Amino acid sequence: MDHFSKFFIDGAWIEPFSARFMDVIDPATEKPFARIALGSADDVDAAVKAARRAFDAYSQTSVSDRIAFFKRVLDIFKRRQHEIADIVTREMGSPITFSIEAQTATCVAHLEAIMEILGNYNFQEQSGTTLIAKEPIGVVGLITPWNWPINQVICKVLPALAAGCTIVLKPSEVAPLDATIFAEILDEAGLAPGVFNLVNGEGPIVGEAMSSHPDIDMVSFTGSTRAGVRVAKAAADTVKRVTQELGGKSANILLDDVDLSTAVRDGVIACFANSGQSCDAPTRMLVHRSSYAEALDIAEATARGQAVGNPADPATILGPVASEMQFSKIQTLIGKGIEEGATVICGGVGKPDGLDVGYYVRPTIFGHVSNDMAIAREEIFGPVLCILPYDDEEDAIRIANDTPYGLAAYVQSADIQRAREVARKLRAGSVYINYPDWDAVAPFGGYKQSGNGREAGHHSLSEYLEIKAMVGHG
Incomplete structure (x- = not known):
């Protein structure tokens, strides 16, 4: 043109x-x-x-x-x-x-x-x-x-x-x-x-x-x-x-009364949408310790079903990230997560098999993450999800708010009133309750940094x- x-x-x-x-x-x-x-x-x-x-x-x-x-x-x-x-x-x-x-x-x-x-x-x-x-x-x-x-x-x-x-x-x-x-x-x-x-x-x-x-x-x-x-x-x-x-590093609190399979699956999909390149992506999934091992299994199965490939193909779910600079940054942070002792549930450094050309990132899930790790504190801006355990509702809220960011947060619960009460306690400009439909007139912006x-x-x-x-x- x-x-x-x-x-x-x-x-x-x-x-x-x-x-x-x-x-x-x-x-x-x-x-x-x-x-x-x-x-x-x-x-x-x-x-x-x-x-x-x-x-x-x-x-x-x-x-x-x-x-x-x-x-x-x-x-x-x-x-x-x-x-x-x-x-x-x-x-x-x-x-x-x-x-x-x-x-x-x-x-x-x-x-x-x-x-x-x-x-x-x-x-x-x-x-x-x-x-x-x-x-x-x-x-x-x-x-x-x-x-x-x-x-x-x-x-x-x-x-x-x-x-x-x-x-x-x-x-x-x-x-x-x-x-x-x-x-x-x-x-x-x-x-x-x-x-x-x-x-x-x-x-x-x-x-x-x-x-x-x-x-x-x-x-x-x-x-x-x-x-x-x-x-x-x-x-x-x-x-x-x-x-x-x-920027953002949004927490997704899965309260202990959720349908775990649905809540984890939808959380992985939401995190990976746009290849993880959304500032409000739910990149920190918080799961009650009693359900933690099961959540990791569900997340891994979901991630393996995310088709990575040519963005011109209508069937593709995850395309490449936007630039070589972005690709390198994501690779560095994935490597840092491994160095810090987090467990790679799936994905990891490097490109997906068969995709040697293009800035493609392996959909990556980290387990056994603590909130002081770089991967839990820095905005990775790629298809990378950290799953953190919590002990009780107050602990989940504390972890969710323990971030320099405050763009978005997510709460999942079978009890809508309980979810609303938790949402009130989260320091974020947008709180999404039970994976709602997008609202074009909802104000969008952040707290803190x-x-x-x-x-x-x-x-x-x-x-x-x-x-x-x-x-x-x-």
Whole structure:
């Protein structure tokens, strides 16, 4: 596609200021299949200037006009959904069935949700003699990750536009191509020039320039906690708002009254979904000590049934991880788990048999894990599950909360009231009870080092608004 090596700035596809390019690697073949331009601070500045020029007019558009725009975007997105799914599969290795049914289907749901949220959102309220108005914060910089690439673009762009903000987006350079297609969709849907701008590039260059730019009013970042700290520090000098959705090491508490076979099986499947590359994956399974040996057997049998292979095959459940760097990190942490004395129930270091080419990881389950081990504390971001024993309910809650992260937690119980009581005690932004269906309007974000701010639902819209109190308004 011609646009992959250009940036979308002020309503046009333009050449970068400097001729620096990077190959996009297909993780299933380890070979390049596309090329993107790498931006600079000059490209960011041009995009910010365009967004600033567009802000006054766009921020005054009506709610009805914004909803009509989102309806056009939804129609075009549905038309191009399979094309986007194919791109996501090639750029980050998501199995094609998962790319269609999850990676892009969530985007359709978010588009449908934002129209309803916007139609019912109250942008002002009266409090005594004071009128409290909620106004767009201004120009926002959005930095998105590679693991759910188009979903995370959608989760940031939609509420920002709904709030009346103008945008500079930097998608992950590992999986940037879906964002280019989305820029084409926004353009086709009739978005005014400068309202949305796209600059590809590396975090330390483009991301840093966005975070520190004095004319960007807010940065929303999704990625690792380490990179999130860097974004916050770069943003501090200009006192801009920063929202972050960062790492996780989510506990999955299986209380002692569960149907163990179902709870363990579903927990393994949930952990391994997207090849384990989800920040809210239930990567620490907590099982009552009396059922621990049985749980390990069930988990092993489940893991061996997870088909690893070519992500273009509709039957594939686990594709490769997204990059060579990610593959190496996972291998290092699996090796560290072995060194620390955890038991490899299945999987381990190296690639699955017959898959010598591609960044494929053996689905791995560790037993006899203690919560002070690196594999129980660090985000591995691959198909690796740690199973830990606990003694009683209080012990399970203590272990679950004993982590620097707080993005998500999971509770399984035959007694819904018991599960709810445990959920209340978990320090996490999302708690999933008995493997519920996904909810497009549930706010998503974390406690502690998992970040701040929320995405999805009406909370996402609030993140992009300033509060103005007009005292004496009457």
